[in-house]
Amino acid sequence: MNHRDLFPLHGLIVSCQALEHEPLHGGDTMAKMARAAVQSGAIGIRTNGVLDILLIKKEVNVPVIGLIKRDMPGSSVFITPTLDEVKAIVLAGADVVALDVTDREGRLDAVKSLITCAHELGAAVMADISTLEEGITAEALGVDFIGTTLSGYTPYSTQQEGPDFELLQKLCARVRVPVIAEGRIWTPEEAVKALACGAVNVVVGSAITRPQLITERYVRALRQWM
C-alpha cells in the first residue's frame, strides 16, 4: 500500500496525548481515549511515547502516527529528535513517524537520516512544520505527509490563538505531498474549513482529549460574567 493511502480522505485523526505533568498521563487512559475516538469515527490516532503507541495499537485497528517528545540538551527540538526515537516508535508499531522538520539549529541533514531510517523500517513519515518554507523543504526531503503542527510553536512562525489557515492554504497550493491540518483546531467548523483549504485530513487533539484545557475554556468564558 502506498503510504499516502493510509488514511481515508477527509477523515478525522484524533491526537491522544498526555505528557507527564498532565492529569491524564499514565496507565491505559490514552488507549481508552483512542477507543472512544475510533468508536465515533476517527480514522487515525496520533500519540506520544512507546507505551501509548503499544497500548493504542492493541486497542484500535486504525493507523497510528507515533512521536516521542523529548527535551534535547541545549535544543528546542522536541518531536522525535534522534534515530533512537524513530526506531523505538516503529518497533512499538506506529504506521507513521512524526518528525520535527523545522529549520531550527540547522539540523536538516540529521532529519534526512531520520526519514531514511523510518522508510527503511517500513513506516511513513509525517513532517511537523511551522512555515511554508519548511513545508517545501519537507517535500524535497521525501516525506509522506506534511502537518501544520508546529505553526505558532517556533519563535519565527505566525503566533495566533486559532488554527493557521493561511499557512495551510499556501502549503496546499504549493506542495504535492498530502497536507494534514493540525494545531489549535477546536470546533467542527474549523475542521471543515481546514478541508476547504485543501487539507487531506484533520488532526484534533486538545479539544477532544485534554479535559483540563476544555474546562479552562469554559471557566474563562464564564468568568467574564462573574
Ligand SMILES: CC(=O)N[C@H](C=O)[C@@H](O)[C@H](O)[C@H](O)COP(=O)(O)O
Ligand atoms: C505543539 C505540540 O507540542 N503539539 C503536539 C504534537 O503532537 C500535541 O501536543 C498537540 O496536542 C497536537 O499537535 C494536536 O494539536 P491540538 O492539541 O492543538 O489540537
